[in-house]
Amino acid sequence: MSTPTRAPGVAERAERLWDAVTTGDEYAAGDVVVKALDDGADPETLLLDVIGAVQRRVGQEWAANRLTVAQEHAATAINDRVIATFGYVLKRPEPHLGRVTVACVDGEWHAMPARLLAEVLRLRGFRVDYLGAQVPAPHLVAHLHRTGPDAVALSGSIATRLPTAHATITACQAAATPVIAGGAAFGPDGRYARLLGAEAWAPDARSAADRLAEPLPRPYTGHQPLDDLPHLADQEYTLVTRSSGRLVKSVLTGLEERIPAMRSYTDLQRQHTAEDLAHIVEFLATALYVGDGELFTGFLTWTAGILTARGVPAASLVPALDLLEAELRDFPRATELLGTARTHLAEPGAGSERTA
Known part of the structure; x- marks a missing residue:
């Protein structure tokens, strides 16, 4: 008498799906889900604890520089198509709620x-x-x-x-x-x-x-x-948002004066640096909108982790914050946010907690 084959558990299915999406094998990814449904797996568990868990891992691995942007996009696209397959295979209940x-x-x-x-x-x-x-x-x-x-x-x-x-x-x-x-x-x-x-x-x-x-x-x-949001009456959010282009240009010029090596950047390197500065200004403006400095500090901590994973010291963000604070010296809430974030980034090990 043969021994029944043990059905894979959630972790095992998630690992199989991970292997499929990270190697670009859309058919293998679909097979993981279809086979699980055939074996009687709970559909909601498959969606959230297998597909959803794999998608979170994709993001974490990209942040840690273990997946490229292209790999991350490909894996996400495969997961999206797997969900579509899931819908065709599974018979859903007739809508009876709202x-x-x-x-x-x-x-x-x-x-x-x-x-x-x-x-x-x-x-x-x-x-x-x-x-x-x-x-x-x-x-x-x-x-x-x-x-x-x-x-x-x-x-x-x-x-x-x-x-x-x-x-x-x-x-x-x-x-x-x-x-x-x-x-x-x-x-x-x-x-x-x-x-x-x-x-x-x-x-x-x-x-x-x-x-x-x-x-x-x-x-x-x-x-x-x-x-x-009564604090919006001070207009800091509006004024920072409206002047974002000028702020990025001024900070980029200031960085080139402070860091001579930047003067030899290629056009592509300058473009990427300007995009990074634009993100910093955008998150600063959002923190001003919601009135929460933790949002800005959290973004910079995450950014520091991204840079650290790619071999760039987290402290490299500090000069940009210095220059931005000088540009916004007449904005008390903005300068307070920038000062707090700069102090945080200057601490030993800043950014290392996001690279694991």
């Missing part, structure tokens, strides 16, 4: 978390309108008026999209549709979702689906964006 629109904030290209949530909601019995990446608020609101969903699930991974997320949340509420926010952009504890007035926040797809099982509170339609 209707939910799932969308990414305008400018947000990281659609995988929203895609996973949409599939989990369908498995739970929701009717789902999945709108995908970077959905402009006017188009989202037009969709709400046309379809009348019970809620919008708004996803954001990049914190610099928070001002746009705020406008989107307010627009959805003006259309009498409550919003549940999720994704790394809203903070690990959901602080920015609460700050920007969302009716709910969830740290992951399971929690979001659980929360949506009960109706969200109806939005207060008299709400105004400035009600949440």
